[in-house]
Amino acid sequence: MPADSPLLSICIPAYNRPRQLIELLRSVDCAAGQVEIVVSEDRSPKRAEIRAAMETEAQRSPYPVRYFENAENLGYDGNVRHLLELASGKYVLFMGDDDLFVPGTLDRFLTFLAQHSDAKYVLRSYIVRHEGGAVETFRYMPAAADLTPGEETVAWLFKRSVTICGFTIDRAEALKHATADLDGTLLYQIYLMAEVCLDHPSVYCDIAVAEAVQSYRDDKPMFGASSAEKGRYVPGSVSEDNSINFTKSYFEVTEYLDRKHGTTLTARVRESLSKYSYPFLSIQRKRGIGPFLHYARRLDKECGLGQTPYFHLYKWGLVILGEANCDRLIRVIKRALPQTPEL
Numbered sequence: 001m002p003a004d005s006p007l008l009s010i011c012i013p014a015y016n017r018p019r020q021l022i023e024l025l026r027s028v029d030c031a032a033g034q035v036e037i038v039v040s041e042d043r044s045p046k047r048a049e050i051r052a053a054m055e056t057e058a059q060r061s062p063y064p065v066r067y068f069e070n071a072e073n074l075g076y077d078g079n080v081r082h083l084l085e086l087a088s089g090k091y092v093l094f095m096g097d098d099d100l101f102v103p104g105t106l107d108r109f110l111t112f113l114a115q116h117s118d119a120k121y122v123l124r125s126y127i128v129r130h131e132g133g134a135v136e137t138f139r140y141m142p143a144a145a146d147l148t149p150g151e152e153t154v155a156w157l158f159k160r161s162v163t164i165c166g167f168t169i170d171r172a173e174a175l176k177h178a179t180a181d182l183d184g185t186l187l188y189q190i191y192l193m194a195e196v197c198l199d200h201p202s203v204y205c206d207i208a209v210a211e212a213v214q215s216y217r218d219d220k221p222m223f224g225a226s227s228a229e230k231g232r233y234v235p236g237s238v239s240e241d242n243s244i245n246f247t248k249s250y251f252e253v254t255e256y257l258d259r260k261h262g263t264t265l266t267a268r269v270r271e272s273l274s275k276y277s278y279p280f281l282s283i284q285r286k287r288g289i290g291p292f293l294h295y296a297r298r299l300d301k302e303c304g305l306g307q308t309p310y311f312h313l314y315k316w317g318l319v320i321l322g323e324a325n326c327d328r329l330i331r332v333i334k335r336a337l338p339q340t341p342e343l
Contacts, residue, residue, distance in 0.1 A: 006064075007034040007113060009089030009171065012097050013079040015225075016044035018053045020098040020213070025057045025065075030106035036064040040083050043073040044225075075226025077180075077188035080164075084174050091122070092171045094189065099165040100211040102127060109209040112144070113168070120173045120200035121193055123147070123157060124166035125208040136331050137208055138163075142338040147202040154194045155268035157202070158250070159276055161193045166210035169196060182256060184228035185249035194257050194265070240295045243283055247273075247303045274308040275343040278330070281314050285323040292318065310343060 010028065014021055025037065041050050047069065058065040066086070074082055084092060091113055095101075113122065128136045140160055147153050161167065167189050177195040182188060196202070225235060232245045250273060254266040273280065277299070284295040296315045300306030317326050334340065 006036045006089040007091065007110060008036075008168075009087035009092045010035055010037045011080075011083040011087055011092050011094050012037070012039045013076065013083060013094070014039050014041045014044070014050055014097045015079075016046045016050075017097045018046055018049040021050060022053050022057060024095060024097060024100055025061065027101040027103070028061075028063060028106065029101065029103060030110055032062040034110050035106075036066065036087070036089060037061065038083060038087050039065070039067045040079050040086060041067070041069045042075070042079045042226075043070050073226045075183060075228045076186050077183045078226065078228065080188045081178055081180070084171060084178070087171055089171060090117075091168050092174065094164050094167045095210065096164045096213070098213045100213060102208055102211055105207055105209045108207050109205065112205050112207060116203045116205075118201060119146075119203040120170040120196045121157075121202035122168040123160060123202065123204045124168060124210065125206050126163065126166050126210045126212055127208050128212050130327065130331075134328075134331060136334065139206060139208070139339050141204050141206065144206050145204045147197070147204060149197060149199050149201055151198065151263045151265060151268070153202065154197050154263075155265055155272060157193055157197060158190060158254075158265075158269045159272055161190055162187065163212050164189060165212045167193075169193065170200075173200060180228075182253055184226075184232050185252055186229075186233075186246060187249050187253050190250075191253050191257070194253070198261060198263075238283060240284060240287070240291065240298070243280070243295065244298050244302060247280055247299060247305070251303070270304050271307060273303075274305045275310045277305045277311045278314045278326075280305065281311075281318055282323050282326065285318045289319055 012021065012024065028035070028037065039054060041047055044050070051069070054065070054067040058067065068086055070079065070082065080094065116122070123140065125137065125139045127138070130136060169192055173196045174192045177192055182191050233242050250269060251266055254269050257263055257265050280299060281296060285292050300311070305311050
């Protein structure tokens with residue numbers, strides 16, 4: 001890596017959200033000198049608006065801003081892979097184009113990276129801001145901790161790494177594992193984490209550096225435009241089929257890794273996802289009890305998520321209490337604990 005390369009490349013796959021992209025860029029608030037910002041626009045209908053916004057932001061930003069436009073729509077996974085090629089930092093930190101940095105945390109995160117330069121992957125803490133202003137913090141351990149390489153660590157990291165905001169990985173190591181084999185899964189970052197963490201040390205950072213805005217909950221997802229995503233995902237709605245196909249993608253990734261490395265990640269991850277299946281279930285509760293129960297049966301039969309009692313507890317809790325009340329209960333429990341409960 002050249003001596004003048006930044007410690008961190010903030011990489012943003014952009015698609016059709018010019019206003020949110022501007023808000024994200026303006027939330028970068030660290031001291032200049034250690035970061036670059038790399039944006040790859042994926043041939044969206046609002047490309048011209050995004051281009052104009054990027055020209056303005058590049059002029060006002062104190063950070064190096066590099067903007068690229070894809071000649072064809074690569075899809076989520078392809079664009080993430082492309083950003084790794086475009087970046088120049090030791091580490092790459094990905095942000096969805098609707099996510100935000102938590103004010104005052106990025107300098108601390110950069111210090112953490114400099115102090116843990118042997119780690120090839122960094123599991124971050126992050127926050128979600130709910131309607132009404134309630135903040136939920138996703139904190140996986142009571143404090144920062146080193147994570148040993150191996151299958152057990154990878155299985156533990158799988159679900160905890162899926163949210164793209166703040167996903168941080170050693171760029172050189174990630175580039176070694178580039179493949180288009182899993183395009184369309186929407187889980188390319190999970191595949192990279194697994195390949196790197198099977199053989200290299202990783203670390204948990206307890207600084208909640210990013211806010212996951214979760215625009216998909218507005219029922220207007222952008223996935224499905226690329227050739228790899230068509231047939232799996234239909235843009236414009238978080239439909240039952242979209243949710244089922246996304247869940248199945250986890251096991252497409254684990255089975256790929258199991259075949260390649262002789263691991264047993266599929267069984268390990270299926271059990272983990274069953275224990276922590278609340279978000280997989282709750283995403284469809286707004287459709288009404290009948291459609292929700294039909295969807296839950298599909299999660300059990302087609303994805304195998306019903307193998308632990310937790311799945312059924314979440315399912316009936318959502319039926320009886322509804323999503324809003326269940327969400328509030330979970331936030332109360334999490335605020336009383338130093339970390340997300342280990343089930």
